[in-house]
Amino acid sequence: MVLDQALAEKVIKKLENVQPYHVVVIDHEGIIVGATDERILGKRHWDAIHRMDEYRRLLSSPSGGKSRNTVKEGGNGRCLFVKNELVGAIGLTGLTEQVIPYLEMTRTIAELVLEWEAEQRQESIRKATDHQVLRRLISPHKDRAKLSEALALHGIDLSRPRTVVLIKFSPIQREGVVKQEGRNQESIFQDAMRNMLSSLRSRFSFEYDLLLPEPEHRLVMILCADRSRDPIGNESKLVQLCEAVEEDSRVNYGIALKAVVGRRCCCLEDYDGQYQQMMLKFELGEFLFPRTPVLLGNSIVLGNIAAFVPEREKRSIAEHVLGSLLRSNQKDLYLETLEVLFACDMNSTEASQKLFIHRNTLQHRLKKIEELTGYSVYHIDDILTLRLGYLFYRSFNS
Structure with a gap:
């Protein structure tokens, strides 16, 4: 089960009526996904991360056993389990000696809410059709x-x-x-x-x-x-x-x-x-x-215009646009770079991630493409020309 923001909000709403302190709900990765104080949403909760890591180490070790009672918890937080699965943590803000009397009740209510929601989700999923x-x-x-x-x-x-x-x-x-x-x-x-x-x-x-x-x-x-x-x-x-x-x-x-x-x-x-x-x-x-x-x-537009152009003209235009790039020893590398860049809507950060290269390496390749073709990916007319030339080339090399 994934403890997300929607579930966290339901837990907080339930707890607001039964105890007087601010509530913090953390997912299994240690990210705050729910809080009475919304300014801390999305931040990492390092105490919860260390505590959950300790649980995972002990529960996975041969001698650690499989009981959630293996770890003795202290402080203002407690780990959350649903059907013996560690799903996150919950905490109350305030002085430790003041919030401790409410912590076990808080954890119990949160786990009951999450377990009920998990059962409801599973039931709705089971009833859903493939369609x-x-x-x-x-x-x-x-x-x-x-x-x-x-x-x-x-x-x-x-x-x-x-x-x-x-x-x-x-x-x-x-x-x-x-x-x-x-x-x-x-x-x-x-x-x-x-x-x-x-x-x-x-x-x-x-x-x-x-x-x-x-x-x-x-x-x-x-x-x-x-x-x-x-x-x-x-x-x-x-x-x-x-x-x-x-x-x-x-x-x-x-x-x-x-x-x-x-x-x-x-x-x-x-x-x-x-x-x-x-x-x-x-x-x-x-x-x-x-x-x-x-x-x-x-x-x-460009893709379907390309469908009407005869193959001989496509070859001629592709050769004119891509020019020396098609005769380069690194032709395939540059063509792949253009393909991914176009697929990423010219987003260089996303393209470099999909190519598994540093952004500076991508910039170097784009500069080389400009040197070989005479067209730059930083000018709109040049981008359209490169895109059309690339589409024509791929149409008779696919």
Whole structure:
């Protein structure tokens, strides 16, 4: 169980009515996640950290036993356990001799509150369907601890990267066709869409593909496992797959389909708010490219413009933009640097972390890229030119 801010607030609210002192709630890492005095939230509580470390050492040693009574606690704080699991600590502010009479009662009440909340969370998680858990995953994350528990309980492993794909259906307008076998067009469309959704399960049948159909909104979100180790190659294969699905939908089921291939997600945080993001990308793509059935959501304008340029022109533009970089002995290194920088929305700190290099090393690489190409990542026109040249190069080298 993770003792988070939401749980800490419930503990504090309960204790405010039964004892007169300020309460401090600390999580298992020693961070203050709840306090009557909100100014200390987020700070480390070193006394609690030392005490919890002592518990862990003794409880993990062969001779230490498994009892929480192994450590004799003193001072103004006490460690918290839920079902024999050390989850954090709690303390009261004031003179030690004054707060001691309240400490054991404080710990008991806090542990009862946490145990009850843990049981309620487990019950709600058990009742949740796969559909509800996936919907929470790609919505704004309000309670990551609870979401993580739900994902684990439903066997959804996020350590495998997945790309978010949005597919939306609509009727093909045919003049003069109003009824068929006594049914209206909407009823016919709904039947065709249900059949198409069933067909999608065979199309997206990789072991780690996750489908989230929402027939009431005429759409399905798909979290697609990687089809290629190379991110650009993976994106290209997903586009091809969506194009095949679009043709199948139109020819065999008589319904129109538009798809957006979005972000590749590698951890829980990457999925945060992706539902809303994909819907916005869909609306923008529908406005800018109404006749294009499959869109690249990560580069809604440049990426889809690139789709209309013939390969010969792509090669020519890529060669003109990237120039000497493509003939450099460190070509792959510089191309990877650009790829990660673009994926991080030009955030150099985040890019250096993902590349596992120091920020100064990244700056050195970017300077070298500028020397080889003549374009700088610090000027907006140059960034767009580099991005387009990179997209063209990857389109025929994926």
